[in-house]
Amino acid sequence: MVYQPGIQNNNSYRSSVSFAKNKDTKGKKKEKYVHDAYLMVEEREKHPLLLGAKIQADKLVKAFTVYPKKGLKGSKNANFYEFLTMGTVPYLAGSAMLIAVFNFAAKYFKTEAFTKSLKHGQKMALGVLFYGLAKTFSKKLIELPVKWKHGIDVNLPYKKEIKEIPEEDNKKNLIKYEYHKAYESVDFPRWDILYDNENFGKERNAYYDKIAKKMHLNTGDLTSSDQKVKPKIKEKLIQTKLFSTIASYLWAAVGVGVAMQEPFERISFIPERLKLGYGIKNPLQFVKLFGKRFVESCKSFVNNSNKSSAIAGRILLGTAIGVTLLGNFKTLFDFNKDKGSKNKAAVSLIDKTKEKVVC
């Protein structure tokens, strides 16, 4: 028995094995599947926001409809992707409930308690909102520089075609689609679907060539660039995920901190109160006022009249910025050059003295 590195990149395997049927529906562009996956490079480059929204909307709808139905039946086809996608349900429901807990009962309270409770509730609601926004968008602070510098798009999406096992109530419509990311797993990145994609170039290894060039890995010799860059991509992938995760929770904490500032007590989300108290007549005025309060709150977060609060704010913000910068530093520069990327990369993966598992 011999162990063969790089076995999955071979020609005959690619051309002969494909699980997916390449559909050709009228008016729709043909989605070119490699194996079971269609890499959405073109859409991502042309309309990244639209694509993101489309995927999120699809996942959201399914998380509340199709997947719970399947899950509650205990379907044999239920999988981990569906379980994870359903994670949106507690995330959204939890946020809504958290807002409700602090706001719902306020309407029964008398004037003074009502105002007090509403002010607090409003800040809590903003806290929930800012937590979510800060957590989502702060990841980009680390992911985007990695994409620009190394060309590694950690969120590169692909559409996966699944053929389900026939079940009691479903014997015909057995093809389902899921939206995954090529790099969602660091153990098993979908290396296979990155080969031979016209969007990257004509060469079979075009994608890996591009990344090898961007990463300055022995650009003179691009033969089997895939073997050279894969360990490097994996390394950067892990670092990006680590730092973007930690930083995102810290930024979320900053978001909550900003929401808890006093200036937000001087704005109301109840239309009648806004009209009466602030003379707000149209949404634009509200947005302006909100923007003003937001800026004031950001200032108050780091420059509060309460000294210890200001210091705590600065420490929190400093930590978030610090972790983000450390993340950028670690992901953008190569500190492991000697540890076997370049030519030695693939060799170093195999330690001859150890026993190997073949699966």
Place this chain on the structure above:
Amino acid sequence: MSNLLDAYQSHQNINNPSPLYKHTYTINTEGKVKPLEDKGKLLPSRIFGSPIEYAKDIKKDIVNIGRAANGQANDHELGRINDIALKLGSLAIASYLFVKNPLKLSKSMEFVGMGTFLGSMALWPKIALQAPIKARTGVDIHQKYIDSEGRKKMLFLDPQYDLTDLYSREDLDRMGRKLKVSKNLPDRDNFIKQRAKKTAVQANTLWMLSAGFASPVMSALACNALETPINEALEKSALKTTEKALKQGKPAGIINTWINKFRMASKEKALMKFLEQNAENEVTDVMLGRIANEFLPNANSFDFANTVKSSLKEITKNAQKTLPVDFESVSNILKDLVPQNFISSLSDKEKNYIVKLIAEGNSKKASDRLVALLTDAEDLNRTQSQQILKEIKHKLSDEFKPQKVTLGKISNKIKSLNELLKDFSSDKKLVDDYISARVGDKSGTYIANHWGRACKKLFKALKFSEKDLMELQNGNMQVFFEKLKALSESKDQNTVDSLLKDLLNLMDDYEAKTGTDFLDTVKKGMRKAGRNTFENIKDDDFKTLSDKIFNNRASQIIKKFCEDKKIDNSIINNLLKEFETKVDADDIQGALKLLEETPLIKDQENKFGKEIINEIKQALNASKSGTVENTVTLMAAERALGAKASLYRLIQTLDVLNPANKSKLDDKIRVAFKNIKNSEADTETVNRLSEIIKKILMEATPTDYVEKFTTSNFNITLDEYRIISNVLFDKADDVILLTKPQGGKEALKGFNQYLSELKTKVWDWTNYMTPELKKRVTEDNAATNGMNAVERSNLIGKTVKDYMKETAEKMYNSRKWLKTFGIAMAVILGVTLVAGLFVGRKSKIEKELEENKQNG
């Protein structure tokens, strides 16, 4: 395999192979490649994991974060890091809000909130799904296993990754029995495994659907339940630590010491910077105000900054050298402006005064004085005097320019003042904390919680419904009367009685915690703080400040007297020590007596003369008023009195309103009526007076307690006023219409004292109530009764109506909230539990399949 390899080879450029493949095209593993041994096993399932395992996992995770930073990690490790980051983020939020929140309870609740939220997220699936489903089907949906790499994972996380092989024979049998899979079914094990997997998929879906609704509510309810015990615990700990800190003379705990030091250091830094930046600038009033308010330790006290500012002013004044002025130079300047005979007509006293003013740099005031005298002497009209004033002012200020004092000149004095105040304010802070923990004007203090405890007793005894609370918070007291009436009519005589006893017992504790001992400790603490800092201050510049904070003039007089008489130092010191001990104990008479009878001095016939004793007496009396020590003690006493009076008023009201006591009240009114009017009262008068009494107890407010009486609200005569006063403010034993209240002995003493003070200080208005003086009682003449408005207000306390209203509102709000979310929680739990009953059931097809298999 060989075909694939061939194809691979043909794809490569064989003639020019990559250096990578030159020697590694194939690897000879010499037969070592073989599947690894299967080391995966199930972990024992527990609701709570062991703390040791938990600690080990955390250690592993920390190592993993380090590895991941260098690009080495797997999906499992990254997933665990995500969980840790989530917790770290929550901790960051809680820590930030902990610092931001001013109140101890809210501070603690931030961490409690975080803990309960994370706890609810973990606990919800366990109690609502895992435990009931395991009990019913035998399937542990959160069964964990450890894989060959030592990673702990959930068995059913990915339904497509079948790990059911890890189940043992016993596990399968147990599940089979509970899932009612017939024993002789062919391929039974597989069937059970499929059912287990199905159960897990269903339960996990239910988990995802329910957790979002359940966790926040569960966490909020837990916080709500924990708030009261935490508050009580914080109160107890604050009472204990502040007392200990005051006794030991240093703040309790390293963190507090560190925070104090940090605060002082940052203020000091700002002061030094300010002094440096403004060293060349002339000292102004605004500048001194800023230094006093912003940079110097303000000892956390009301109006303290003003005291410090006046001290700074004094320092500035002392630094300003007087100008060399004599009257001749002044008259030289004036001779062209005013008639010569006017100058010569000025008396010596006037001349000296004007010279003194100019020498102090106050030539404006000197000009004013001169022109005033001139106007009188020469009969000048307004325009003339204005004109001449302008000229004189101009000339004088031109000639005698006051010397400027730069900040740099007094900066050393300010620095030493800073040092003094640092010492004093850290000592005083201990006293402040001691007071604050007991009677501070914020929630969570002893006084605030005590109030809450009394409320709870009252509202629990009277059993108010939600509707009643709604009425009460709208100020409708009828509900309260009806409750009391219903109680007495239901022959439940004990309820109000035992409520009163409970309240009196509570007041016992109150008297013990905020009574004379408390005020004594405050006074002693303040005296100690002043003595520590200012006793040995000799610098005259700090004299005013020293006198304001710590007045030891009496001791100084004694010391000087003894030193003049050349008495031995050790004798002086002993005498002073004894004297000060008596003064500290407020035993002024004893202290004076001690001086008069000091034998050593007597023997030498050097005994204190009457004059010096009088001087010492005056100094002692002066030290009693207006010092920081007295202000602090007075404020503490006022705070304690306010709450005490409110609660005693509530007790009195409950007692008088108790329908069981109606006849006793009427009797008392009759007796008082007879004593004052010398005639029998008719029923109508008695009823009217008793109604007025009830109204006064319920509604009369501190500011117009007396005033209301004279206005149309209560149309009563002076005699009737006296009757009511007698009925309400006699001794407690009489006023408390209960026969003999058990317990609350200290409280009864306090109550008696309260009533007698109320009678003499608030109700003793007979002089003002005579028909000849039919004027309204105003704040001014109220003050002449020996009490100012604040003191009177404190003594009268809060009206029972306000008390009930506020409490009803709070109670209504918290009940409404609890009810709303209690129901929500019950519904969510109920739905999840019911849905859980359908988890793991056989579907129709599965049933058929089972039957078919069984039948072969």
